[in-house]
Amino acid sequence: MSTRFHLLIAGLLATVLCAPAAAASLTSGMKKGTPDLKSAGPATFAPEGVLLVGDTLGAMIYAIATGDTSSGTAGQPVIVDKVDEKIAALLGIATAEILINDLAVNPETGSSFLTVSRGRGPDAKPAIIRIDSAGKITEFPLTDVTYSSAAIPNAPQDKGRQDVTTDLQFTGGQVLVAGLSNEEFASQLRMIPFPFGTVDKGASVEIYHGSHGRFETKAPVRTFAVFDVAGQPNVLAAYTCTPLVKFPVAELKPGSKVKGTTVAELGNHNRPLDMVVYNKDGRDWILMSNSARGLIKVDLANIDKSEGITERIPDVAGLPYSTIEEFKKVDQLDRLDKGHAVLLVRNDGGSLALRAIELP
Numbered sequence: 001m002s003t004r005f006h007l008l009i010a011g012l013l014a015t016v017l018c019a020p021a022a023a024a025s026l027t028s029g030m031k032k033g034t035p036d037l038k039s040a041g042p043a044t045f046a047p048e049g050v051l052l053v054g055d056t057l058g059a060m061i062y063a064i065a066t067g068d069t070s071s072g073t074a075g076q077p078v079i080v081d082k083v084d085e086k087i088a089a090l091l092g093i094a095t096a097e098i099l100i101n102d103l104a105v106n107p108e109t110g111s112s113f114l115t116v117s118r119g120r121g122p123d124a125k126p127a128i129i130r131i132d133s134a135g136k137i138t139e140f141p142l143t144d145v146t147y148s149s150a151a152i153p154n155a156p157q158d159k160g161r162q163d164v165t166t167d168l169q170f171t172g173g174q175v176l177v178a179g180l181s182n183e184e185f186a187s188q189l190r191m192i193p194f195p196f197g198t199v200d201k202g203a204s205v206e207i208y209h210g211s212h213g214r215f216e217t218k219a220p221v222r223t224f225a226v227f228d229v230a231g232q233p234n235v236l237a238a239y240t241c242t243p244l245v246k247f248p249v250a251e252l253k254p255g256s257k258v259k260g261t262t263v264a265e266l267g268n269h270n271r272p273l274d275m276v277v278y279n280k281d282g283r284d285w286i287l288m289s290n291s292a293r294g295l296i297k298v299d300l301a302n303i304d305k306s307e308g309i310t311e312r313i314p315d316v317a318g319l320p321y322s323t324i325e326e327f328k329k330v331d332q333l334d335r336l337d338k339g340h341a342v343l344l345v346r347n348d349g350g351s352l353a354l355r356a357i358e359l360p
Contacts, residue, residue: 026046029148029195030063031146033145035064037053038126039056039057039101039124039126040115040117041054042056042101042165042166043103049106050063050064051064051104051113052064052175054165054167056164056165059164063196064142064145065146068109068130078133079354080354082352083344083353084098084351085351086137090137090139093118098117098119099116099120099124100331100332100344100352102115103274103332104334105336107336110336111132112334113140131354135354148196150196152177156182156186157182160180165178166179166180167222167223167224175196176191178221179220183204185205185206185217188201189202190203191252200255203257203258204256205221206259207243207260208262208309208310211241211265211312211314213312219239221239223288224236226249234246236277238288240270240272241269241271243262243264243265244262244264244266244286244319245260245262245263247260247261262308262318263309263318264321265316266288266293266298267316270290270292271290271291272291273291273331276335278359280359280360285300286298287333287360289332294329295324295330296323298320299321306318306319327355329345330343331346331352339358
């Protein structure tokens with residue numbers, strides 16, 4: 001793995017291999033009980049099988065000790081067809097009544113966890129589904145679990161509430177959360193200490209949107225990854241329609257206003273859905289799923305040399321990318337291990353399948 005990466009996977013594996021004492025500290029402040037999740041949205045893993053879940057309806061972040069620390073084998077191929085139909089049958093509802101909100105893979109075991117809405121509209125209930133590396137599907141119970149939580153301050157109450165948490169990652173011992181606030185500069189990146197401590201107001205972030213030809217502060221980051229640029233960790237954030245912007249993590253101070261560098265425009269009339277960064281054959285890439293542009297592979301080779309897009313452009317510009325034609329409708333993706341990713345792919349017939357693939 002390239003030394004340039006500041007990847008979650010590296011932090012997780014390093015913790016597992018080198019720091020058993022530190023592992024215990026991650027859950028030492030948690031309590032036993034039933035977390036009051038009102039929704040289950042973006043999700044990611046911290047070390048020791050701790051699943052981090054964004055509850056957008058409740059404006060909360062939950063950390064749940066799943067106990068998923070010994071079963072399964074990371075890297076084992078996963079193929080589960082009609083996964084949406086199987087989950088619906090497990091929950092006892094129609095397939096049309098479930099919505100899969102995010103996919104998080106535990107790198108320690110290879111288990112995939114899906115955050116799900118059981119039902120549609122304001123009466124939908126949250127559920128978490130575990131699919132182990134052998135393809136066995138079970139519902140992860142949300143009663144009598146070990147957990148902790150953190151409230152998101154300054155959350156929008158009406159318009160924008162669904163975007164209070166759009167994505168999150170565990171990095172550098174903290175939970176990095178993207179989303180909206182109720183402030184004038186609404187788009188924010190928040191660094192939350194973990195185990196959870198005081199949550200500050202976060203940093204407001206501003207971008208230049210080349211397709212729109214203007215600076216913007218209210219559009220939320222849709223998905224992001226953390227990657228070292230010139231030796232410094234940066235957030236690589238993808239926005240709708242579709243600027244890709246870098247923000248130095250060191251500048252994300254509480255209450256600050258940070259202007260990002262737009263390193264690519266990936267095409268308009270498109271929404272980024274999910275992304276991971278990886279290294280293959282000595283080169284660094286983003287693998288990103290999109291609503292209209294399919295699964296793409298962005299070349300990060302010259303990101304440290306980019307001065308940024310500051311003028312209106314008609315379509316695409318900046319870092320080059322190519323399309324992975326084999327998979328056209330990827331709703332979610334996450335890293336499985338150094339060389340593989342797990343995809344949630346919609347087939348031609350409309351059903352969803354879970355697939356482990358070699359990173360392209």
